[in-house]
Amino acid sequence: MLKTKVTVPTALINREHWAQFEVNKLYKKVCLDRLEEKINYKFRDKSFIVQAVTHSSFRQNVTDCYQRLEFLGDAVLDFLVTCLVFSRHSQYSPGQVSDLRSHYVKNETLASVCVKAGLEKHMLHMADKLQTAIDKFLNRILEDSNMDDVNIEEDEVEWQDVDVPKALGDMVESIIGAVYLDSGRSLKTTWNVVVVLMGHVIEETMTDIPIDCVRKLFEEMPNKVEFIKVPREEDDDTAKYEVRVEGLPVLVGKGRNYRTAKMAAAKLALQKLTYVNLC
Amino acid sequence: MLKTKVTVPTALINREHWAQFEVNKLYKKVCLDRLEEKINYKFRDKSFIVQAVTHSSFRQNVTDCYQRLEFLGDAVLDFLVTCLVFSRHSQYSPGQVSDLRSHYVKNETLASVCVKAGLEKHMLHMADKLQTAIDKFLNRILEDSNMDDVNIEEDEVEWQDVDVPKALGDMVESIIGAVYLDSGRSLKTTWNVVVVLMGHVIEETMTDIPIDCVRKLFEEMPNKVEFIKVPREEDDDTAKYEVRVEGLPVLVGKGRNYRTAKMAAAKLALQKLTYVNLC
Numbered sequence: 001m002l003k004t005k006v007t008v009p010t011a012l013i014n015r016e017h018w019a020q021f022e023v024n025k026l027y028k029k030v031c032l033d034r035l036e037e038k039i040n041y042k043f044r045d046k047s048f049i050v051q052a053v054t055h056s057s058f059r060q061n062v063t064d065c066y067q068r069l070e071f072l073g074d075a076v077l078d079f080l081v082t083c084l085v086f087s088r089h090s091q092y093s094p095g096q097v098s099d100l101r102s103h104y105v106k107n108e109t110l111a112s113v114c115v116k117a118g119l120e121k122h123m124l125h126m127a128d129k130l131q132t133a134i135d136k137f138l139n140r141i142l143e144d145s146n147m148d149d150v151n152i153e154e155d156e157v158e159w160q161d162v163d164v165p166k167a168l169g170d171m172v173e174s175i176i177g178a179v180y181l182d183s184g185r186s187l188k189t190t191w192n193v194v195v196v197l198m199g200h201v202i203e204e205t206m207t208d209i210p211i212d213c214v215r216k217l218f219e220e221m222p223n224k225v226e227f228i229k230v231p232r233e234e235d236d237d238t239a240k241y242e243v244r245v246e247g248l249p250v251l252v253g254k255g256r257n258y259r260t261a262k263m264a265a266a267k268l269a270l271q272k273l274t275y276v277n278l279c
Numbered sequence: 280m281l282k283t284k285v286t287v288p289t290a291l292i293n294r295e296h297w298a299q300f301e302v303n304k305l306y307k308k309v310c311l312d313r314l315e316e317k318i319n320y321k322f323r324d325k326s327f328i329v330q331a332v333t334h335s336s337f338r339q340n341v342t343d344c345y346q347r348l349e350f351l352g353d354a355v356l357d358f359l360v361t362c363l364v365f366s367r368h369s370q371y372s373p374g375q376v377s378d379l380r381s382h383y384v385k386n387e388t389l390a391s392v393c394v395k396a397g398l399e400k401h402m403l404h405m406a407d408k409l410q411t412a413i414d415k416f417l418n419r420i421l422e423d424s425n426m427d428d429v430n431i432e433e434d435e436v437e438w439q440d441v442d443v444p445k446a447l448g449d450m451v452e453s454i455i456g457a458v459y460l461d462s463g464r465s466l467k468t469t470w471n472v473v474v475v476l477m478g479h480v481i482e483e484t485m486t487d488i489p490i491d492c493v494r495k496l497f498e499e500m501p502n503k504v505e506f507i508k509v510p511r512e513e514d515d516d517t518a519k520y521e522v523r524v525e526g527l528p529v530l531v532g533k534g535r536n537y538r539t540a541k542m543a544a545a546k547l548a549l550q551k552l553t554y555v556n557l558c
Contacts, residue, residue, distance in 0.1 A: 067373035068365070071380075075361035082354035083464075086347070094346035101350075184363075 011047040011063045011181075022062045026050045030122045038117050039175065041189070043182050051181045052178035055125035055167060063271035066174035073177030078105055080191050084202070096209050103210040104201065110169030113197050115141055119175065120168055133165040163256065172197065220273065221245055227262060241265040248272050290342045290460075297494045305329045309401040317396050318454065319475045320468070331457035332364040334404035334446060345453035352456030357384055359470050363481070375488050382489040383480065389448030392476050394420055398454065399447055412444040442535060451476065467497050492545035499552065500524055506541060520544040527551050 012019050027033070027046045028239055031055060036042050043049045051063035058065070081104040085097050092100070103109060112231060114120055120134055183189035193204070230240035230252070239258045243265040245252050253273065254266025291298050306325045308310070309332060315321050320365060322328045328341060330342035337344070360383040364376050371379070393399055399413055430496025462468035474481070496504055509531070510517035518537045522530050522544040529549065 068376070071373055072361060072365045075358045075380075079358035082351060086351045094350055097347070097350055101354075155499055221450045 008043050013062060015070065019062045022060070023047050023050050026060060026124065030124055032122060035119060037124045038119065039193050041193050042272040043178055045182055048178040048182045052174040053122050053124050055127065057121055057125040057127040060124065066171065069174040069177035070170045072180065073173035073175065076180050076190055077173060077176050077194065080187065080194055081105060099211060100205060100209050103205065104198065107166055107169035108164050109201060110172040111137065111164045112141065113201065114168040114172050117197055119171060123171060130165060131165055133163060134168065136163060137165055137168070164245045213270055214262055219270055227265065229258060243269050245269050247276065289324050290330040292341060298341045302326050302329050305403065307340060310405055311401060314398060314401045315397065318472050320458055320472050324461055327457040327461045331453040332401050332403050332450065334402055334406065336406040336409070337403040339403070345449065348456035349449045351459065352452035352454065355469055356452060356455050356461050356473065359466065359473055360384060379484060379488050381486065384479065386445055386448035387443050388480060389451040390416065390443045391420065392480065393447040393451050396476055398450060402450060409444060409446055413447065414441060415442060416444055416447070428456040453514060492542055492549055496545045496548055506544065508537060522548050524548050524556065
């Protein structure tokens with residue numbers, strides 16, 4: 001069996017006494033005992049959780065940064081949620097189970113999971129830009145939704161997609177990878193932590209499958225939807241997509257790239273359609 | 280634990296006697312006993328293997344088509360190879376382990392695994408186009424490599440990427456999903472089947488990591504490589520990418536989409552560079 005081939009008993013790069021001392025210092029520095037409470041798991045080997053919260057911008061000399069644990073945690077999480085979706089939703093079509101799995105493991109979801117549990121407070125990093133992005137994302141989450149401010153009267157409406165720092169989702173994956181290794185590769189123990197962190201997401205989707213907004217818009221308004229890519233202006237980092245829907249003004253979605261801009265435009269249109277139907 | 284939540288004891292849609300009879304008929308029709316020999320696994324419940332080889336174009340009334348098993352098998356395989364890569368290659372960078380995992384699970388690799396084991400002979404389908412694509416792919420595999428025919432003297436060289444039928448890779452994943460369920464969700468048993476099917480791929484990559492050709496080209500010829508997207512002509516399904524490398528003629532890669540066309544162009548350039556260096 002795989003797990004017997006190579007054991008990974010510790011994440012420590014150096015086994016000397018000072019290394020363990022350093023791990024304990026870092027553990028205290030970002031209050032990892034509080035993080036352990038939040039995920040309801042106590043690490044036998046603290047070096048795993050120190051590694052799981054170490055961003056590549058933070059130089060410490062006792063473990064690697066979290067990228068390898070994230071690589072492992074990503075696959076563990078994907079496997080666990082696939083088993084869940086496969087078992088629970090036997091009546092769903094292949095497209096639907098695939099949408100549901102994507103929803104659980106995508107960065108937007110994991111980043112929300114991260115800040116809802118307050119895990120980001122424990123990240124070891126030295127990147128100012130990352131901190132600014134995290135702060136912005138936290139504000140956006142606090143606002144809950146900025147969609148209410150949209151004015152239906154205007155001819156052209158813009159909506160900017162949320163900028164989700166990848167590091168937040170990565171950290172959830174690395175913590176899952178760390179638990180998996182520290183628990184002696186126990187999928188059961190790892191699943192318990194996933195449930196603590198993502199239980200609310202799993203509950204929310206028990207009956208409603210999160211859908212692809214672009215697909216939903218085409219389904220709701222067949223033959224009445226047209227997406228138009230707006231060419232980028234010079235010196236403009238933002239990608240824009242127009243969506244023209246019969247009976248609505250021209251709507252514009254903005255994003256870091258055309259994929260998110262298109263999604264933003266579709267979201268906006270769906271929200272408008274609901275508003276129009278309610279009036 | 281997940282596996283105790285919902286058990287999936289059979290893939291049969293209908294438990295009546297005739298359904299079992301139908302399963303046995305289909306099992307014999309495409310010689311699934313031979314397939315079992317090829318993967319060194321004997322199914323307790325034949326309905327799983329019948330489902331695993333049933334393409335959506337083939338209408339039978341005892342199991343679903345393989346799409347749900349493929350969804351599950353994809354995650355099981357990804358998890359198993361991630362554990363392997365993580366454990367075996369602890370010295371590799373995060374980028375390298377990620378490249379290696381992608382190599383194991385990408386459709387091109389799984390499709391080759393499928394035809395090398397001769398699994399495609401057992402597929403239940405009614406799609407002529409699919410059969411033509413499979414035959415073409417088989418011929419290409421038999422040719423081993425068409426790169427030797429490239430004439431270095433010409434000013435512009437084209438190379439068409441191999442058209443890999445997605446159904447072949449899907450079938451490997453669905454078989455892995457079927458083994459996982461039939462074995463009572465045993466990862467150990469499933470891993471044994473993965474090793475039978477993919478052992479040669481794993482061995483080949485023990486020391487050499489398969490790399491991203493586009494990245495390798497940029498690494499080999501820093502600041503001397505330019506990729507240019509060729510706009511699609513009307514009525515032309517083929518995507519084309521030019522690559523201009525200092526000291527080489529203009530090379531063109533073709534593919535079903537721009538991603539594969541760019542890859543084909545990069546492969547061609549790397550092959551040319553090796554040729555030039557040898558002369």
